[in-house]
Amino acid sequence: MPLLIFSENCGFNSTFKILTMGPLIPNDIITGDWNFVIAILIGIAFGFILEASGFSSSRNLAGVFYGYNFVVLRVFFTAVIVAMVGLLYFDYFGWLDLSKIFILPTFLSPMILGGVIMGVGFVMGGFCPGTSFTGIAIGKTDALFFAIGLFLGIFIFGEAYPYFANFYNSGNMGNVTLTDVTGIAAPWFALGFTVIALAAFWVTAEIEKKVRKNMKEYKF
Amino acid sequence: MNKNNNKRPHYLNPYFGGVLLGLLVIATFYITGRGLGASGAVKSTVVETVETLAPQHAESSPYYSKYIPKDTSPMNNWLVFESFGVLLGGLLSGVIYGRVKKFRVEHGAHTTSAKRLVFAVLGGVLFGFGSQFGRGCTSGAALVGSASFSFGGVIVLISIFGTGYAVAYFFRKLWI
Numbered sequence: 001m002p003l004l005i006f007s008e009n010c011g012f013n014s015t016f017k018i019l020t021m022g023p024l025i026p027n028d029i030i031t032g033d034w035n036f037v038i039a040i041l042i043g044i045a046f047g048f049i050l051e052a053s054g055f056s057s058s059r060n061l062a063g064v065f066y067g068y069n070f071v072v073l074r075v076f077f078t079a080v081i082v083a084m085v086g087l088l089y090f091d092y093f094g095w096l097d098l099s100k101i102f103i104l105p106t107f108l109s110p111m112i113l114g115g116v117i118m119g120v121g122f123v124m125g126g127f128c129p130g131t132s133f134t135g136i137a138i139g140k141t142d143a144l145f146f147a148i149g150l151f152l153g154i155f156i157f158g159e160a161y162p163y164f165a166n167f168y169n170s171g172n173m174g175n176v177t178l179t180d181v182t183g184i185a186a187p188w189f190a191l192g193f194t195v196i197a198l199a200a201f202w203v204t205a206e207i208e209k210k211v212r213k214n215m216k217e218y219k220f
Numbered sequence: 221m222n223k224n225n226n227k228r229p230h231y232l233n234p235y236f237g238g239v240l241l242g243l244l245v246i247a248t249f250y251i252t253g254r255g256l257g258a259s260g261a262v263k264s265t266v267v268e269t270v271e272t273l274a275p276q277h278a279e280s281s282p283y284y285s286k287y288i289p290k291d292t293s294p295m296n297n298w299l300v301f302e303s304f305g306v307l308l309g310g311l312l313s314g315v316i317y318g319r320v321k322k323f324r325v326e327h328g329a330h331t332t333s334a335k336r337l338v339f340a341v342l343g344g345v346l347f348g349f350g351s352q353f354g355r356g357c358t359s360g361a362a363l364v365g366s367a368s369f370s371f372g373g374v375i376v377l378i379s380i381f382g383t384g385y386a387v388a389y390f391f392r393k394l395w396i
Contacts, residue, residue, distance in 0.1 A: 023253030030251065036301045038251055043305015044312065045244050046256055046359075051313035053237035054229070058326055058340075062395045064381075065388035071234045076363065078238020083245040083367035090246065102254040104355060104365040106372030111361075114354025115379020118347050122384050123391045125343015128358035129351065130258035132344070133303060134310030141325045142340040149344015150259065154266045156345065157352040161283035168353065177369040186369050193366075215396070218329070 022096040047134050056134040058126025058142055059218065065123055067211040068218065070204040077197035084190040106181075108171035125149065230317050245367050254298070255364030259351035261303035263287065267294040328395040339394055354379075 024030040030038070053075050054060040063069025090096035122128060127135060127146045135143025161168070173181075178189050232240075248256055267287045271278040271294065278284040287294055314320040327336035351357040354376045356365065362380055365373015 022250040024251050026253040035252070035298060039298045039301035040305040040308070042244070042248050042251075042256070043302035043307075044309035045305075046241075046302070047306035047309025047311075048313045049232075049237055049240050049244065049309075050306070051310040051319070052232045052317065053234060053241075054231040056310060056314065056319065057229075059328065059395065062328075065384050066392065066396050068396065071231070074234035075238040075241060078235050079241035079245060079363060080367050082239050082242025083364075084369070086242060086246040087249065087368065090250065096250055100253055101249050101368060103368060104255075104361055104370040104373050106370065106375065107353075107355065108372075108375065110353040111355060111372050111375050112379050114350045114352065115362075115376045116383045117350030118354055118357065118376075119350075119380045119383025120387050121343045121346030121348075121350060122358075122380060123343070123388050124339045124394070125347060126340065126395070127343070128258070128347060129262060130256075130303075130306060130357070130359045133258065133306045134313075137307045137310030138314035138319045139321050139323045141323045142327070142336055144323070145337045145340040146344040146347075147262070149341040149346075150262045150348035150351075151266055151269075151344075152341070153345035153348025153350075154259070154263050154352060155270070157349045158266060158270065158281065158283045161281070165282060173371065176371045178371050178374060179369065181371045189369060 021094065022090070023100055026100050027097075046130070047137065050131055051134040051138065055131040056138050056140065056143070058135070058140070058146075061128075061131060062123065062126045067204075067207045068215050070208055073200060073204055077193075077200060081190065081194045081197050084186075084193060088187055088190055103175040103177055105175045106171075106173040107169070108173060110168055110171060121153075229319070241363075242367070245364055248364075249368065252298070255360060255368065256302065257299045257356060257360035257364070258303060258306070259348065259357040260297070260299035260360060262348060263352070264294045264297045264300050328393070330396070331394050336394070339391075 021027055025032060025035060050056070054071050055075070060069050060071055064072040087096065087098065091098045118128075125146045127143055129150055132143040132146040132150070136147060177186070178184070179186050245255060248254070264287065267278065267284050270284055271288060278288060289296070311320065325333040325336055327333055347357065354361050355372065356376065358380060361373050362377040366377045
């Protein structure tokens with residue numbers, strides 16, 4: 001569904017043109033003044049989806065590690081495959097210039113270590129940053145304490161930074177994609193993720209059924 | 221699901237929630253060219269706090285100084301506004317589904333509120349610390365990074381959840 005916009009500066013040609021190319025703000029189709037309004041609106045949608053999916057509860061989130069609630073895996077994997085396939089379609093139809101979107105840079109060893117530390121933090125704290133915000137919103141004290149912890153953790157990092165600055169900046173591969181690293185085209189990764197996700201949905205549903213039989217006090 | 225449980229909280233179907241979240245990631249890229257995030261907003265808050273309390277320390281720090289803009293506040297940042305929206309959106313959903321209540325602690329059946337809060341802070345400290353090495357957390361790195369085919373995003377995704385499963389046994393008393 002191409003979006004139609006009224007175009008004033010097309011002059012001699014047509015008064016309507018088919019809006020083809022995102023991203024809108026980097027391409028100056030929406031001016032930067034709207035940036036923060038859009039940020040809040042996108043945030044509202046993000047917070048709503050997280051809370052409505054049950055991510056404001058640490059027990060729901062931690063369930064993914066103990067087999068009694070795989071809601072994290074279902075929402076997360078579905079979102080990744082929808083976004084992957086969607087971005088490829090947007091690129092294919094010429095609606096979005098994928099070369100203009102931000103690709104998270106790769107710093108290999110620091111990011112592996114970061115993920116390991118975050119993994120321990122996830123199991124101990126029962127939240128991740130975004131989900132803790134939604135927990136706070138509905139009145140979870142544990143979410144508030146987790147967010148205070150986040151603040152302290154980043155503060156400790158900032159203060160101690162000189163001791164590991166070299167490591168922090170090591171392994172810089174630039175803004176590389178899976179395709180840049182492996183030479184395999186992006187659609188194959190989208191397909192691979194989809195197959196893994198579908199298999200995981202089926203396997204975890206079976207695990208969940210067995211584990212839940214032994215949990216009487218938890219309201220699913 | 222569990223038919224015996226008539227007090228079951230009402231959540232979105234997880235696959236429907238996932239589709240909505242995936243569409244939101246696409247929309248965010250389409251509009252802004254960037255993705256969602258969460259830990260970045262806490263980082264801005266830390267930088268703002270340090271800069272307010274100890275401006276010279278912040279400006280001489282090789283880390284904080286990277287995030288102090290010349291002509292504006294560190295809080296004047298896309299992710300800060302977005303995270304404010306996350307609070308509002310969470311509140312909106314909580315109001316609609318009747319989950320907004322006065323502040324309370326949620327914990328597993330075999331632990332106490334005090335213990336839960338101690339581990340919540342410790343978990344937060346680790347998550348905040350790790351997110352700096354990871355260049356983002358579950359939102360910005362694992363979800364949006366992976367969805368946009370970033371190699372680093374997938375590394376963080378595998379690393380967070382792989383470690384979670386590896387250490388879950390040691391913290392089982394907190395949850396089951």
